[in-house]
Amino acid sequence: MxxxxxxxxxxxxxxxxxxxxxxxxxxxxxxxxxxxxxxxxxxxxxxxxxxxxxxxxxxxxxxxxxxxxxxxxxxxxxxxxxxxxxxxxxxxxxxxxxxxxxxxxxxxxxxxxxxxxxxxAFPDLRQIPDHRVDEISRSIGHPFHESDPIRQLLAQIRLLEEHPLPVLDRKGRLVGAVGVSDLARVLWRPTVGGKRDAEKGGSVYDVEIGTIMHSPAVTVPAGTSAVEAARRMTRENVSSVFVVDPTGPTAVVAQTDLLGLAVGSASAQxxxxxxxxRPDHGPARFERPHHADRDRPFGRR
The missing domain is CATH 3.10.580.10 (CBS-domain)
Structure with a gap:
C-alpha cells in the first residue's frame, strides 16, 4: 500500500x-x-x-x-x-x-x-485522477413530495441509507432533501411531528415529509469536479449533493461515490x-451481542 x-x-x-x-x-x-x-x-x-x-x-x-x-x-x-x-x-x-x-x-x-x-481529506489525495460529477453520479432515485407521509420513507429505507432523497413541491421544484437522520428524529418523538403537524395529532407515520426535510437541498452544477463536490459536502456538512442542470436535478453524488474513486485508484495502482x-497481532475480537428485543412498540403511538 x-x-x-x-x-x-x-x-x-x-x-x-x-x-x-x-x-x-x-x-x-x-x-x-x-x-x-x-x-x-x-x-x-x-x-x-x-x-x-x-x-x-x-x-x-x-x-x-x-x-x-x-x-x-x-x-x-x-x-x-x-x-x-x-x-x-x-x-x-x-x-x-x-x-x-x-x-x-x-x-x-x-x-x-x-x-x-x-x-x-479527499481534495488532498493526489493519488486520485480528476473526475467530474457526471462520471460518478447515480440516478436521483425516488423523489418525494412535501405532502407525502413519512410512512413512504420507510418503504425506501435501504435507498435512504445510501443518501438523502430529493423533496419536490407541487410544481416539481427541488425544495429540500430528507435523510435517515431526519426520519429518526421524528420517530424518536412519535407524538410530535413537524411544525404543521404538531397541532394535528394522529399517527407519526402520517407526518408530512415537508415538515421534517432539511432545506434547501445542496446542489452542484453538472460538470463540477469530484474534488469540488467533496469540498461542498464538507462546507455544508451533508452526505450528498444533487447535480443540477437548467431542467432541474438530474443525479446525485454521495460520499460513497467519492470513496469508490479512492478504492478504484488504489486497485489501479x-x-x-x-x-x-487483520494484522498478526491485532486487536481482540468483539463480543457477540445478546439476543435482540424486537417485539416491543417504539415509544407511544
Missing part, C-alpha cells in the same frame, strides 16, 4: 462520544441527538463491543425506548491506526456503515473514523486492499 495514503490514525476523531452496553435506547438517542451523531461506539467498561447507528434504529421502529443498547449492536470492521485510506473506504463501503471504530492492540477504543472524515484489517 502506498505510503502516501493517509491513515486512520491521522484521520480519526479522538475521544468520541460512547455509550455503555447496558444503557437504555432512550439514553443513547439523547446522546446521538445532542451531538448530531449518526453512530456511536458501544463499550463494556473500556472494551469495544460494537456500534449503534441511526440506520439500525430506523429499520426497527417498533423498539421500546427501554430496550438496552446491547440488543442493537452492529459489528463493525476492525480498524487500526495504521489502516490506510483506501482500506478504510473499502470497509465502509462493504459494510454500509458511516463510521468505524479505531482500536489499539488491546482492543481499546482510540477514536472513530467516518465517511465524513474521509471526504474531508496495484495497492492491495484488506491486509491492514
Amino acid at each position: 502506498s505510503a502516501a495514503w493517509p491513515t486512520a490514525g491521522a484521520l480519526m476523531a479522538k475521544d468520541p462520544v460512547t455509550v455503555a452496553h447496558d444503557a437504555l435506547l432512550s439514553h443513547a438517542l439523547g446522546k446521538m441527538s445532542t451531538g448530531a451523531l449518526h453512530e456511536m461506539p458501544v463499550l463494556r467498561g473500556s472494551k469495544l463491543m460494537g456500534m449503534i447507528t441511526f440506520e439500525s434504529i430506523a429499520r426497527r421502529a417498533n423498539l421500546s425506548f427501554s430496550t438496552k443498547v446491547e440488543h442493537l449492536l452492529l459489528i463493525p470492521p476492525l480498524v487500526t491506526p495504521a489502516t490506510p485510506y483506501p482500506e478504510l473506504a473499502e470497509q465502509l463501503l462493504a459494510t454500509g456503515l458511516r463510521a468505524a471504530p479505531v482500536v489499539g492492540r488491546r482492543g481499546e477504543l482510540l477514536g472513530v473514523v467516518s465517511r465524513t472524515d474521509l471526504v474531508r 496495484g495497492d492491495r486492499l484488506g491486509d491492514g484489517l
Whole structure:
C-alpha cells in the first residue's frame, strides 16, 4: 500500500462520544441527538463491543425506548491506526456503515473514523485522477413530495441509507432533501411531528415529509469536479449533493461515490486492499451481542 495514503490514525476523531452496553435506547438517542451523531461506539467498561447507528434504529421502529443498547449492536470492521485510506473506504463501503471504530492492540477504543472524515481529506489525495460529477453520479432515485407521509420513507429505507432523497413541491421544484437522520428524529418523538403537524395529532407515520426535510437541498452544477463536490459536502456538512442542470436535478453524488474513486485508484495502482484489517497481532475480537428485543412498540403511538 502506498505510503502516501493517509491513515486512520491521522484521520480519526479522538475521544468520541460512547455509550455503555447496558444503557437504555432512550439514553443513547439523547446522546446521538445532542451531538448530531449518526453512530456511536458501544463499550463494556473500556472494551469495544460494537456500534449503534441511526440506520439500525430506523429499520426497527417498533423498539421500546427501554430496550438496552446491547440488543442493537452492529459489528463493525476492525480498524487500526495504521489502516490506510483506501482500506478504510473499502470497509465502509462493504459494510454500509458511516463510521468505524479505531482500536489499539488491546482492543481499546482510540477514536472513530467516518465517511465524513474521509471526504474531508479527499481534495488532498493526489493519488486520485480528476473526475467530474457526471462520471460518478447515480440516478436521483425516488423523489418525494412535501405532502407525502413519512410512512413512504420507510418503504425506501435501504435507498435512504445510501443518501438523502430529493423533496419536490407541487410544481416539481427541488425544495429540500430528507435523510435517515431526519426520519429518526421524528420517530424518536412519535407524538410530535413537524411544525404543521404538531397541532394535528394522529399517527407519526402520517407526518408530512415537508415538515421534517432539511432545506434547501445542496446542489452542484453538472460538470463540477469530484474534488469540488467533496469540498461542498464538507462546507455544508451533508452526505450528498444533487447535480443540477437548467431542467432541474438530474443525479446525485454521495460520499460513497467519492470513496469508490479512492478504492478504484488504489486497485489501479496495484495497492492491495484488506491486509491492514487483520494484522498478526491485532486487536481482540468483539463480543457477540445478546439476543435482540424486537417485539416491543417504539415509544407511544
